[in-house]
Amino acid sequence: MSNQTQPQRSMRSLLTKLFLVPIMMFGFGYLMVPLYDIFCDVTGLNGKTGAISEAKASQMVVNTEREIKIQFTSNINQNGSWEFRPAQSIMTVHPGKPYTTTFYARNKLNEAVTSQSIPSVTPNKAAAHFDKMECFCFTEQKFAALEEREMPVTFVVGTAVPEEVDTITLAYTLFTKK
Amino acid sequence: MNAQAVEHVDHDDHHHGPAKGWMRWLTTTNHKDIGSLYLWFSLIMFFIGGIMALVIRAELFQPGLQLVDPGFFNQMTTMHALVMIFLALMPAFVGLANWMIPIMIGAPDMALPRMNNWSFWILPFASIMLLSTLFVDGGAPAGGWTMYPPLVLQTGAAFPMLIFAVHLLGISSIMGSINIIATIMNMRAPGMTYMKMPLFVWTWFITAYLLIATMPVLAGAVTMLLTDKYFATSFFSAAGGGDPVMFQHIFWFFGHPEVYILILPAFGIVSQIIPTFARKQLFGYSSMVYATASIAFLSFIVWAHHMFTVGLPVSAELFFMFATMLIAVPTGVKVFNWVSTMWKGSMTFETPMLFSIGFVIMFTIGGFSGLMLALTPVDFQYHDTYFVVAHFHYVLVPGAIFSVMAAAYYWLPKWTGHMYDEKLGKFHFWMSTIFVNILFFPQHFVGLAGMPRRIPDYAVQFADFNAISSIGAFGFGLSQLLFAYIMIKAVRSGKKATDQVWDGAEGLEWTLSSPPPYHSFSTQPIVK
Known part of the structure; x- marks a missing residue:
């Protein structure tokens, strides 16, 4: 050198x-x-929602003054053959109080398939205040041939959700995992 | 050309001519040889990409499906873009940099001659890999040059070939850029301070930085696509927790600086040519340098204006809208400087000047439609229509490509020692200008009326403007055969050029003979 x-x-x-x-x-x-x-x-962009423990959710103060409309929608991605829909499409909730609802899914194929559902919340500013204690989207869901199932989701809308939000949409897209 | 060079250096013992035979071109480390290789390569690719464009325009001549099936049409739009951007335009600019930067700053050669050889010789292999996808199972990539997932993941056997071709092209341009930066920083002649460098050198200096900063990001993005398809990663797969929109962010973080990579060297070329034929100093030299640097900086913070419709929050839409519109300021500085340079100059209108003036006018038209597209609310209507096609073709064809042609006419007499045929050159300019406007101007109208891009068929109300556009395309394509003829004729039998060539030209390259000796500036010139 x-x-x-x-x-x-x-x-x-x-x-x-x-x-x-x-x-x-x-x-x-x-x-x-x-x-x-x-x-x-x-x-909260992209509709990403948070997970929250049940203990923490139970400590929230319920705001019975406010009512928020929750809409549930379901989509199926291109692969696989499915029936997938919310058990009820609209629900009215109080911030701070946990609620449970279910989504119905049926594997129309004559073979075992694994699914993964991906949630998205709109509007964006509500996404950060929408937390789930339990959700079928937390893990992959295995379906036997022609199996049908109700899948639960337990959620709470935080009390700090902005004033102007009166409707929140929770959309799930169901993907088939190879 | 090479006979000329040999003849010239015979009398000088210190200089060696090029090696004999075809191996010369494979092993050469001479910046002039490599510059010529780049330029010829780019001319061939320009015609290949042009044929693809003509397939597109032939299909679009009438509504309905006539000539090719929609899948092949999509392959043509994708390949046309990839070939024109990565194999025609970028190599043309690198070729000009190779030829001109050393002789403009008084350097004997590029800083890293062997790497220079590598930068070029990667290109033919990358281009063969890319072009051969037309013959593999499933056809060439057809998801658009932007390679958005999940669509691009449906590409057949061509997919890995596309990815590796992009990798190779990236490596080639990164090596080329490092070479250019090292040459400019370390090999300037005494007295050639940064603020005395010709503007072509300045614009390439900045472009080279853009290239080394953004090409690796593209390489990363396409590598993620590759692992998503073959190695079960989920960067862009929503099912695995990824997000396809993230690809668009990463891609355009590269993609927007890339469009300035395609235009900044053009700014440099035009800034060399206009002062020569206006016989005046360039107006506002230092403002030109700062404007170029500002454009380069801004190019990194405007990428999401390509994605206004993906669902960005309002605050992001506003930020990217205003940042984008801000680019009009330094660009406007440049346009006004060119016009001020011509103001009260003793102008003559030789072919390079015609192409440069055409550049200033038509690039500005493309700039204005760019400003329209920058406005978020109206972009929701214009997005993915022919208005966008018209916009970027105005900045790239009568913009970037016209500048390369201006450069070829301007410096060809210096490179070869032969003048081109001025009458034919002017004829080529007017044919190109008339037809390029017939080709692209009507696309503004069909775009505003809602015709989507990348579609082989269209509603009948767009028929007339599309027919006009296709006529323009074939006219423009044929005019370029004239360009090749003029260049070849000049190289083979053009009349002898003087060393000065253009009487208003200034700069070190004009102090050399025409053609310059194979090894020039072995003794550094002193710049006062």
Whole structure:
């Protein structure tokens, strides 16, 4: 190394820096994945909802003054063959009080299939205040051939949900896992 | 061309001519050879991408399905974009950088000549990999050049070939960019301070930084697609907790700087040519440099304006709308500077100047439609219509491609020592300009009326404008055969060019002979 001239050495250090940039930016591309998740969790964008323990939910003060309409909808992704619908499509709730409802699913195929449901809450500003204690979406649901089942979800709408929210929509999309 | 170079250096013992035979081109580390390779490669790819465009326009000549089936039509739109962006336009700019940057800053060659050879020779392999997808099971990629999942995951055997071609192209341009930055930072002649560098060098300097910062992000995004399809990851699969919209964020974090990668070198070229033929100094040199840097910076914070309709919150829509509109300020500075340079100049209208003036006018039309698209509320209507197609083709065809042609006419006499045929050059300019407007202007109208893009068939009310557009496309395509003819004719039998070539031209490259010796500036010139 000592026989290198000054310009050679400065070229070498410049190149090291320059090659580091693309390597770091490649990593940054991957870093965007967790950053995106954190961003969505914090802002409630993307309809991401939170999970809450039953003990914590029971400590909430029920606000019987307020009524919020909850709408349930269901979608089926392209693969598989399913019947999938909410047991009741509208429910009126008080903030702070836990409620349970069910979704009905039937595997129309003559073979065992695993499903995964993904929830989404609109409007975004309500998503951060919509928490679930129990949900069929927390885990994969295995269905035997032609099996049908009612799947429960227990949720609570936080008391801090913004004043202007009077309707919240909870949508589930059912995916077939390979 | 190479005979000329040899003849010229014969009298000088310190200079060696190029090696003999075809191996010269495979093993060359000479920036002029590599520049020429890039430029010829890009011309060939320009015609291949052009044929794909003509397949699209032929199908769209009439409503209904006539010539190709919809699947193949989708392959054509996807491949046309990939070929034109990654195989035609980017290599053309890199070729110009290779030829011009060393002789503009008084350097004997690029900083890393061997890596330079690699940067180029990756390209033919990447392009063969990409183009051969047309013949594999399931056909070429057909989900659009933006490669949005989940659609792109349905691609057949072409899928991994697409991903690896993108990887290779990325590696090629990253190596090329590192080379350019190292050359500019370390190899300027004494006295060539940063603020004395020609604007083409400046714009490429900034472009190279954009490339090394964003190409790896694209590489990461397509790698995630690859592992999603073959290795059961769920980056973009909602069933596994991922999100397809995240791909759009990552893609456009690369994609928006990429569109400036395609236009900043064009700004540089035009900033070289207009002062020459206006016989005036460039108006506002330092504001040009700062405007270029501002555009590059802003390009990193506007990506979501490609995604106004995915369901962003209002605050994000507003932020991206205003940030996008802000880009009009430095771009406007540039346009006004070019116009001010021409103001009261002793202008002549040789072919490079015609292409440059055409660039300024038609690029600005594309800039204005870009401002319209930047407005979130109206973008909800324009999104994914032909208005968008008209917008980006105005900035890329009579914008970026016209600048490459201007550069070819402007510097070809320097490269080869031969003048092109001025009459034919002017004829080529007027044919191109008339037809490019017949081609793209009506697309504004069908777009505003609601015709969606990437569709092989359309409602009958769009028939007339589409027929006009297709006529323009074939006229424009044929005019480019003239371009190839003019270039080849000039190389083979053009009349001798002087060293100065253009009487208003200034800069180190014009102090060299035409053609320049195979090894130039072995002794550094002093810039005062």
